[in-house]
Amino acid sequence: MSDHGEEHGEGGGSHGGSHGGGHGGGGHAEGEHEGAPEWLISFADMVMLIMGFFVIMLAMNMGPKTTAVQGGEPGESNVSPAAPDMMDLVIALREGFNNKFDINSTRPEDQPFLRRIKERMGGPARDDAPSGKAPSVQSLNRGDSAKPTAVITFDDRSALLTSAARQTLNEAAAKFGGQRYVIEVRGHVSPFESMRQEQTARQLSYERAMAAATLLAEAGIEWELLRIVSCGAADRVVGRTFDRMEDRSNQRVELIITNELAAPDVYSAPSKAEQAAAPE
CATH class of the missing domain: 3.30.1330.60 (OmpA-like domain)
Known part of the structure; x- marks a missing residue:
């Protein structure tokens, strides 16, 4: 009788193990198919690129401002006139994102770029x-x-x-x-x-x-x-x-x-x- 009970217990354990293992294996297989869709990953990459672009723009506008001692007026953006290539790059990036400089802007930080645009159109x-x-x-x-x-x-x-x-x-x-x-x-x-x-x-x-x-x-x-x-x-x-x-x-x-x-x-x-x- 005890032998029969032991066999039954072993059988039950085997059955339970087989049953649990089967379910565990099935759960693992389901996990392999879960994850973010490809479009979401591509969208996240695009958002990161756009954020990086605006961080660069912010960093360029956060440079030190000139003072009367430095030869400029307070509040004027300290953009070097000797770097036209960098200005052309910023202007091109703004145009590429359909965000052109407003030619009538009065913002001090826009003035160096507006002068550069005018220079390219007809002289300094x-x-x-x-x-x-x-x-x-x-x-x-x-x-x-x-x-x-x-x-x-x-x-x-x-x-x-x-x-x-x-x-x-x-x-x-x-x-x-x-x-x-x-x-x-x-x-x-x-x-x-x-x-x-x-x-x-x-x-x-x-x-x-x-x-x-x-x-x-x-x-x-x-x-x-x-x-x-x-x-x-x-x-x-x-x-x-x-x-x-x-x-x-x-x-x-x-x-x-x-x-x-x-x-x-x-x-x-x-x-x-x-x-x-x-x-x-």
């Missing part, structure tokens, strides 16, 4: 110059004819000066006063306005240049110093583009102080200094 911006459409000032340094010293923009197919354009021209006239260098007033149109009609493009660009020159003359600049140039759509700030807003950047008048001195007026009376220097 300086501090001692009239304000323009861009938040940074426009250069008035005398130089060669490759870089504009002030830029005035126009509406589509129009030669009328806006209030902002008049302000820029008046400020430019105040800076130009007292010098005898020839000032080129170059009128331009966009390809959208010209529509491959060269005569129309030249006429509109001439009217724009003439409107700007007339206001400069009214502000005190002598006509002898002004040289009207009609460029049509030949000299573009933005090349071939399908973006209408970018194409409007070509609708402009550029003021350029050349290295060429204006010829003296042969009919004007000689100055006292010239009379004193003249031989008897």
Whole structure:
């Protein structure tokens, strides 16, 4: 009887072990199939990349600010002007994420990048110059004819000066006063306005240049110093583009102080200094 009970116990243990082992094995097999789906892992990787990008942007904006002792104004971002490649990278990244810099932004940390954008569009911006459409000032340094010293923009197919354009021209006239260098007033149109009609493009660009020159003359600049140039759509700030807003950047008048001195007026009376220097 005891032998039978032992056999039964052993059998029961064997059965229980077999049964428990079977269930344990089945549970282990189920665990192997559990886990996150592949799309969730890919999504997490993308989130990490985006977070890393914004961490880099935050680190670039958290640099030390310049002070009056360092040669800058408090609150101005300390971005080195000698690192245009890094600025171009940041600008390209912002454009890639459809988060372009606002050209009308007044945030101090955006100003170095806005100056870089303006430099790529038509020349470097300086501090001692009239304000323009861009938040940074426009250069008035005398130089060669490759870089504009002030830029005035126009509406589509129009030669009328806006209030902002008049302000820029008046400020430019105040800076130009007292010098005898020839000032080129170059009128331009966009390809959208010209529509491959060269005569129309030249006429509109001439009217724009003439409107700007007339206001400069009214502000005190002598006509002898002004040289009207009609460029049509030949000299573009933005090349071939399908973006209408970018194409409007070509609708402009550029003021350029050349290295060429204006010829003296042969009919004007000689100055006292010239009379004193003249031989008897």
